[in-house]
Amino acid sequence: MEKSQMPPEMKREQQKSKRSSRRPLWWGAGLVAVLLVIIVGWWKPWQSGHVMLSADAAAQAVLEQYPGEIVNSTLKDGTYIMQLRSETGLYDVQLDAETATVSAIKRLESNPQAEEKTLLSREQIKTELLKQTNEQLVSLELVEQQGSPVYLAVLKMKDNSREQWTVDPYNGEKQSSKTLDTPASEPAKEDDPPRFLSEKEAEQKALARVPGEVDDTELRGTNSGNPYYLVEIDLEDGREAIVQVNAISGAIRSVTWDEDEED
Numbered sequence: 001m002e003k004s005q006m007p008p009e010m011k012r013e014q015q016k017s018k019r020s021s022r023r024p025l026w027w028g029a030g031l032v033a034v035l036l037v038i039i040v041g042w043w044k045p046w047q048s049g050h051v052m053l054s055a056d057a058a059a060q061a062v063l064e065q066y067p068g069e070i071v072n073s074t075l076k077d078g079t080y081i082m083q084l085r086s087e088t089g090l091y092d093v094q095l096d097a098e099t100a101t102v103s104a105i106k107r108l109e110s111n112p113q114a115e116e117k118t119l120l121s122r123e124q125i126k127t128e129l130l131k132q133t134n135e136q137l138v139s140l141e142l143v144e145q146q147g148s149p150v151y152l153a154v155l156k157m158k159d160n161s162r163e164q165w166t167v168d169p170y171n172g173e174k175q176s177s178k179t180l181d182t183p184a185s186e187p188a189k190e191d192d193p194p195r196f197l198s199e200k201e202a203e204q205k206a207l208a209r210v211p212g213e214v215d216d217t218e219l220r221g222t223n224s225g226n227p228y229y230l231v232e233i234d235l236e237d238g239r240e241a242i243v244q245v246n247a248i249s250g251a252i253r254s255v256t257w258d259e260d261e262e263d
Contacts, residue, residue, distance in 0.1 A: 052097045055080070061100040062093055067239075067257040079103065119169045119246060119253070121226050125151050128172025129165075138162065142169060142248045149249035154180065169249070196227060196247045205250045206231035206243035215240070219247060228253060 053061065058080040059070040068086030075081075080095040090109040095102055120128070122140055129137060135155040142151050151167040162180040167173065197205070199217045207214065212233040221227045227247035234240055244253040 052078070053080070053095075053100055058082070058095050058097060058100070062095055062102065065102060066091070066093070066105070069237075083108070119149060119226075119249070119251065120172055125153070125167060125169070125172050129153060129155075129167070132174060135163075142246075149246065149251045150175070197229070197245070197250055199229070201250065202229035202245045202247065203231055205245050205252065206233060209252050210235070210241045210243055210255060212236065212241065221247075 052075075055073050055075070058075075059073060059082065062070065062082060062084060066084055066086060068084045068091075070082050071085050071090075072083040073080055075097060078097050080097050082093045082095065084091045084093050089107050092104075092106045092108055093102060094104040119142070122142070125140060126137065129140075133155065135157050138154040138156050140151060140153050142149060149169050151169050153165040153167050155163050155165060157163060163177050164180050165177045166175045168175055196219070199219070203214045203217055206229075210233050212235045215232040215234050216230075217232070218230045219227065220230060229245040229247055231243045231245060232240060233243060240258050242256045244255070245251070246253055
């Protein structure tokens with residue numbers, strides 16, 4: 001038997017139906033591909049969302065907040081781990097390499113000479129002495145002994161003898177005393193002005209703390225009874241330190257950096 005032939009019209013309808021059934025699959029696949037291209041192009045997973053700081057930029061970001069010297073720096077998992085040596089000791093500092101934010105800081109070593117105390121003025125020392133004795137105060141002078149400032153007070157006792165007291169300049173307490181022989185000449189009167197360090201002497205004191213080159217020296221506070229020198233020192237790394245030196249004892253009162261000068 002001969003196979004019955006399908007009319008051409010039915011063949012065309014059958015082929016059209018098959019093409020129509022495949023069209024949704026192609027359209028769906030194409031739409032998914034377009035969406036993937038858009039998402040990948042917007043997200044850009046091969047690129048970092050932020051630019052990593054260089055080691056120098058990271059160090060500068062730390063030094064702007066904590067003056068000192070970076071002695072070691074390591075980048076690990078997007079965090080700079082640095083060792084910062086400052087006046088107060090050695091610190092471990094962790095800095096986010098993208099945001100330049102200090103995430104943690106820990107002291108590793110302390111500097112026993114870092115904590116600067118405030119020297120009491122002559123008037124404050126007088127007040128403290130009056131609490132300890134009723135004797136007459138003849139003279140009071142701030143001097144340096146063995147590298148540390150002390151007040152030397154000469155008192156006239158009720159029997160007309162004289163004693164010299166060594167007084168702690170930070171709390172006004174008597175540290176020691178001794179009887180003085182009758183002087184050949186009168187001791188300096190209480191109201192005599194104290195001797196100021198020269199600019200050269202103040203600069204030497206400042207350079208002993210912060211080695212560098214002196215840029216400027218200025219005497220301040222002469223009318224307040226608490227005179228001091230401001231010594232500006234340029235360092236080899238480009239920074240500038242301002243060292244405050246007691247104009248009488250030579251004690252270093254503070255060290256500030258660059259824009260942190262105190263009036």
